[in-house]
Every structure is written in structure tokens, then in C-alpha cells.
Amino acid sequence: MIKIENLFKEFPLNKEQKKERNTSDKFASAVEDVSFNCNPGEVFSLLGPNGAGKTTILRMLSTVIQPSSGSIEICGIDAIKYPREARKKIGFLTGSTGLYARLSAHEIIDYFASLYNVPQALLKERKSYLFDLLGMNDFANKRIGKLSTGMKQKVSICRTMIHDPDVVIFDEPTSGLDVITAESIIQLIRDCRDQNKTVLFSSHIMGEVDLLCDRLAIIHQGKLKHHGTMEDFRAQMTGKSLTGEFINIVQS
Amino acid sequence: MIFKIFKKELKDTVRDRRTMLMMLVIPLLLFPVLINIVLGVSTSYADSAESKVLKIGVIGDTSDYLVQKLAQIPESFGPKKIIAYYGDSLKLQNDQKDEKLDLILWYDSRLETQLEAQEKSWIIWAFDKTNLGYADRAKSYTQIIETTERFKRYEALNIDEQKLIPFDVIYENTASDQQMLGELAGGFLPYIFIAFGFMGCMYPAIDLFTGEKERGTIETLLTTPVHRWKILVGKMLVVVLSGLMASFSALIGLFFSIQFLDMIPDPTLVSVITGMLTPSFIVKLFFLLLPLTVFFAGIMVPISVYTKTFKEAQSIIAPMNILVILPAMIGLFPGVELNIATACVPILNIVLTTKSLIAGNIDYFLLTITFLIMLIMAGTAVFISFRQFGKETNILN
Numbered sequence: 001m002i003k004i005e006n007l008f009k010e011f012p013l014n015k016e017q018k019k020e021r022n023t024s025d026k027f028a029s030a031v032e033d034v035s036f037n038c039n040p041g042e043v044f045s046l047l048g049p050n051g052a053g054k055t056t057i058l059r060m061l062s063t064v065i066q067p068s069s070g071s072i073e074i075c076g077i078d079a080i081k082y083p084r085e086a087r088k089k090i091g092f093l094t095g096s097t098g099l100y101a102r103l104s105a106h107e108i109i110d111y112f113a114s115l116y117n118v119p120q121a122l123l124k125e126r127k128s129y130l131f132d133l134l135g136m137n138d139f140a141n142k143r144i145g146k147l148s149t150g151m152k153q154k155v156s157i158c159r160t161m162i163h164d165p166d167v168v169i170f171d172e173p174t175s176g177l178d179v180i181t182a183e184s185i186i187q188l189i190r191d192c193r194d195q196n197k198t199v200l201f202s203s204h205i206m207g208e209v210d211l212l213c214d215r216l217a218i219i220h221q222g223k224l225k226h227h228g229t230m231e232d233f234r235a236q237m238t239g240k241s242l243t244g245e246f247i248n249i250v251q252s
Numbered sequence: 253m254i255f256k257i258f259k260k261e262l263k264d265t266v267r268d269r270r271t272m273l274m275m276l277v278i279p280l281l282l283f284p285v286l287i288n289i290v291l292g293v294s295t296s297y298a299d300s301a302e303s304k305v306l307k308i309g310v311i312g313d314t315s316d317y318l319v320q321k322l323a324q325i326p327e328s329f330g331p332k333k334i335i336a337y338y339g340d341s342l343k344l345q346n347d348q349k350d351e352k353l354d355l356i357l358w359y360d361s362r363l364e365t366q367l368e369a370q371e372k373s374w375i376i377w378a379f380d381k382t383n384l385g386y387a388d389r390a391k392s393y394t395q396i397i398e399t400t401e402r403f404k405r406y407e408a409l410n411i412d413e414q415k416l417i418p419f420d421v422i423y424e425n426t427a428s429d430q431q432m433l434g435e436l437a438g439g440f441l442p443y444i445f446i447a448f449g450f451m452g453c454m455y456p457a458i459d460l461f462t463g464e465k466e467r468g469t470i471e472t473l474l475t476t477p478v479h480r481w482k483i484l485v486g487k488m489l490v491v492v493l494s495g496l497m498a499s500f501s502a503l504i505g506l507f508f509s510i511q512f513l514d515m516i517p518d519p520t521l522v523s524v525i526t527g528m529l530t531p532s533f534i535v536k537l538f539f540l541l542l543p544l545t546v547f548f549a550g551i552m553v554p555i556s557v558y559t560k561t562f563k564e565a566q567s568i569i570a571p572m573n574i575l576v577i578l579p580a581m582i583g584l585f586p587g588v589e590l591n592i593a594t595a596c597v598p599i600l601n602i603v604l605t606t607k608s609l610i611a612g613n614i615d616y617f618l619l620t621i622t623f624l625i626m627l628i629m630a631g632t633a634v635f636i637s638f639r640q641f642g643k644e645t646n647i648l649n
Contacts, residue, residue, distance in 0.1 A: 011645070012645065059471075062475045063475070064471055064474045064475060064644070064647075065644040066644070084477045084478075084479070085477070087475060087476060087477040088477045090475065092472075092475040094468060094471045094472055094475075095468070096467070096468030096471075098467070098468040098469045098471055098472035099467075099469065099472075100260075100264055100467075100469055101467070102263075102264050102267040102268060103260075103263070103264060103267075107260075107263070111256070111260045112476065114256050115253070115256065115257075115473075115476040115477070115478050116476060116477065156472075159472070
């Protein structure tokens, strides 16, 4: 599970940034006092417009960056004190595909599996399962540079899942993908829930959120604007649609 | 874990055509190609200069004593065509300006009388010195005529030429061929591997750090349970290996050129050079190159980590080449020798130590100082790289 409490993140401002923002402050706040938790067997969605602070929160969860204050717990591990231990439990899909263009899908998956110390037998099993699920067998030996965006995203997801993590974090996993590819990724997220994994994904596609989410949090300007179950969100809806409600919350 | 990262990064780098070009192909082929072209061009120029029929304008008449002597010089000293101007100096000068003449011979109109009277006369050769071979041709013509006239005077004055020479002087070179080679080529050799080592490190450093930031792959890598320092070391090893490969490729290319392209006409010198390539020499050279390349990598990595785009990194690192070459060039100056002071100057110490290694007169105390200084520089640079790589504002775009 993921548990974050009173999370703050400030970034230092350089001269140019101070000029742009017309401020003399040394730091800019990206995340302010955010707390929520995601449970195993649950799909949790982090929503927010561009620049809301979603990616910053996900990066802190994956321990790529450290929070200015607050606490993060991943499967009971203090992720700030023991980031490497926490990373073993996480599968993190970044916003970009983040793949090596000169390597093949096979080579990338093998490489990341080796970094997670995945035993050979498990690697074979996981590769077979994920390649079949994501329909990757046809292009697994091709170099990444020659693949389409959808194919690359499948490889990225496979890379994220290869070590069978307990916590899966997806940063806009279906962004820029065609419907068929997006559907296979949505199916994978459902499978993760069925396998009792903790799934956290950020998105701004309300249809996807409606389809998958058990609980959601809405972030705007680094602050938590809404946090609760999807059922509650639907029940208290004042707008005509989920998108309308999302806009209402963000603008309130 | 470091080896896993190193292996993957090496595979990725080897598949990058641009890096391979800078790391192996250019250093390996540059010298054979360059030397072949230079030798070919200079030989053809020398041949054409020797066989060219020079048009020599003379101020006087073809019947003048000096002109006759000039005409009598055999063709084997270079073919020529003599054109007399019968005192028309203006036309003579204009024709030279219009490039109708290659050489002009001015002489005293009383030259024949002066020679007969055993007086000193004068002649002037005028030519465009930028033209290859003109000066040599004028000198050789003059020498032939002058020697003949001098011997005539010895005879007329009844002087034994040998009595005019108080003693013979022999300047004997006590330096061995290897020492000579160290002095002549010793500075040039490290200059090559410094330049290529730097170039060889540059592209992998930018690609493995700035490139990864640009492509977003660094973030993916940082989410794995691998220590950051291990990622840094794994990547740096590839940068260092690329620099070493580029340096050694350039040296292999150079030795190949010496061995097979007749770059050095003296076979003794060629055998000295090839004999120099002992395992001991190569090991010593490797131990000098290793900290140097680590130092280069250590300079480039923090810059690559800090910069946001490939272009930005390239625009900062590429001009640094001059800063690296500058101390290397100081080592080429005559009189600059390896001592405690110069052994403490990074890069310059490498040039001077290599020079001594080639000359075979290395002082092992100074070699150790050089190695330690470079080791300290490399260690400092790696430490700075580690600090920069640890900063989250640097590693994410």
C-alpha cells in the first residue's frame, strides 16, 4: 500500500525563474500538504490539470526526488529513509516512454530485470505473461527506435511490471495512444487490481478514471482539492458530467 | 550491479554510429589517410618542382660571361630557359610581376672584368619564395658557378685550398636514436592521445548523461533499486573506455602509418619506433592514460549532468578542448622538461612524462608524482560528478 502524509515539495528558483515569476522568493512550492493512501487491490487515480503537481508527487513516491517534508510509506517501508528498499516494491511508469532507442524490447526488459535481481526462471515466466498480455511478441526483437508510440508504451509498461511489483505507479499511461493500445493497458491495470496490487495512476482523461478507479484525488496548484471514493464523487456531482465536476472542483 | 550497467551502456554506445565514428573510425584512419595525402601531395610537388623548366630572366646579354656559365650547367641540376633582357630592367621587372619569369638574375655589368681582376663582384637572384624549389634551384646554380670561380682563383694565386682550412669540425650527436625520437616526437605523441582521448570521451559523456535526460530514460533508471553512485560509475566506465579506445586507436593508426606508409625514410628510426612498442612501454602509457581519461570523464560528466540538451552540453564541452590542448602544447616547447614543478601541472606532466618514456630516460620518482597528481585530479573530478549527479535539479529536465 501507499501512505503519504503532509507531503510538501519546494524547488529552488534560479534568477531566470524569479524574473519569470516576478518574485524574490528563493523557493517555489510544487506540492503543499498532500495526504492520501492507496490500498492493495485498489486503483487510485491522481487527477489534476497540467502543472498541478501530479508528476512531482509520483516522483516523490518513486523516490526519484525527496520531499521537503512529510512522510511516504510504501508497503510499510519508510520510502524517505529507505528509498532503495521502497523502490524494490515499486513499478514506476514515467510520463515519457523512457526507453533506449538502440536496444530491443527483449534487451531492455532483460536489463531492467537484472537491475531488480529478478531470477531467470521468474523472468522467463513474467516475460511470457506480459508479452502475451500486451501483444509484444511480434516486435520484441526490434530496436525501440523503430517502434511506434503505442509499441514503445507497451515495452515501457512491460519494463515497469517485469519484477512483479506490489505497487504500480503509472504517470498518464494512455496518453497519446490509440484506442486498441489504450484498451490493452486498461486491461493490464484491471489485472493488477485483481492480483491485489496497489495501483496509482495519474490521468486527465475522465472516461478512463470513471472506468477504472476505486478512489481518486484531485490536485490543483500543488494542493489536494478532493479525496474520496469514486462512488462518493459521482454521488456529490453537481455538474452534468465527470469532466464538468472535475472542472468545478479545480476552479472552486 | 556496476558491471550490469556498464555492459548495457557499452552495448548502447557501440550501437551509436556517431560515437563509434569518434571513438574508433576517425582516430584509427586519421593518420594513415592524412599522412598518405600529405606524403602524396608533397612528393608530387617536389617532383614537379625538380622537373619544372624555370624561366630565368637575365639583365644582360646571352653572351655575358655569367649567363654563359649559367647556360653550361647540366640539365641534371634542373632544366631552365634563359631569356636575355639586354639591360631593359623595367621590362624584366614587369615580366616577373606578370609571372612570365620564375627567376631573375641581376649582376654587375663589370662582372667578367672583376672576376679576371680577382675582385669581388655581386649577383642577385630575385624570385617568389612561396614557390617551392625556386630558392634551392638558385642556390645550386650559384654554388656550381661560385665553386668553379673560387678554384680558378686558388690556381691563379697558387694557393692550396687545404691550407685555408684551419681545422675540420665534426658535431657528433651523443643522443641515441631513441632519445632523439623522444625529443622530436615525444611531445607530439601525447598531444595526439590527449586530443583523441578528450574527443573519445565527449560523445559518450553527453549521450549517457544529457542524452538520457533528454530522452527521459534517466528517470526510469533512477526508479530501480540501484545506488546512484553505481549508476554513475557504470556510465563513467564507458566514457573512460571510449576515451582510451580513441587514444589507442589513434596511436595504432599512427604506428600503422609509420610501419607501412614509408612516412620515415630512415629504416633505423623505423626499427627504433617499432622496437619501442614493448609491453612495458604500453603498460606505462596505459597507466598514464587511465587517470588522464578518468579526469576528462570527470570534467565532462558534471557538465553533461547539469546541461539540459545535447546541443548545450556540446557547446560547453567542445571549446574546452582548447583548454586541454594548451598545456599539452607547452610540453612541445624546447627546454620544457619534466621536473617536480612540471610534474604537478596536469596534462603538461603527461606530455613531459611520455616524452621521457619515449626517450628512455624516465625518472620513476617523477613518473610516480605525475601518476599521483593525475589520480588526485581524476578523483576530484569524479567526486564533483557524484555531487552533481546526486542533485535532483540536475538529473531531471
